[in-house]
Amino acid sequence: MYVCICKKVTDGQIRQAVAEQRVRNLRTLRRELGGCDQCGKCAPDAKQIIRDSLDESMGFATCSPASL
Ligand code: FES
Numbered sequence: 001m002y003v004c005i006c007k008k009v010t011d012g013q014i015r016q017a018v019a020e021q022r023v024r025n026l027r028t029l030r031r032e033l034g035g036c037d038q039c040g041k042c043a044p045d046a047k048q049i050i051r052d053s054l055d056e057s058m059g060f061a062t063c064s065p066a067s068l
Helices: 011-019 024-031 042-058
Strands: 003-005
Touching: 003 042, 011 024, 011 042, 024 042
Parallel strands: none
Antiparallel strands: none
């Protein structure tokens, strides 16, 4: 699914880049994938995907209230 429509960056690309330790925040996402540098509407979603991917890579499960 496209997260950044302006630069055609998908959630899969972001997750892959985090797994490869190329992306750790929006600044490195912009540098590595070129996304989130035009309208900025994708920034909140991109940030959340980065955060979730970092948690998963560190072994932390993301809990939602429904899973408690
Ligand atoms: S949707 Fe990502 S910069 Fe516009």
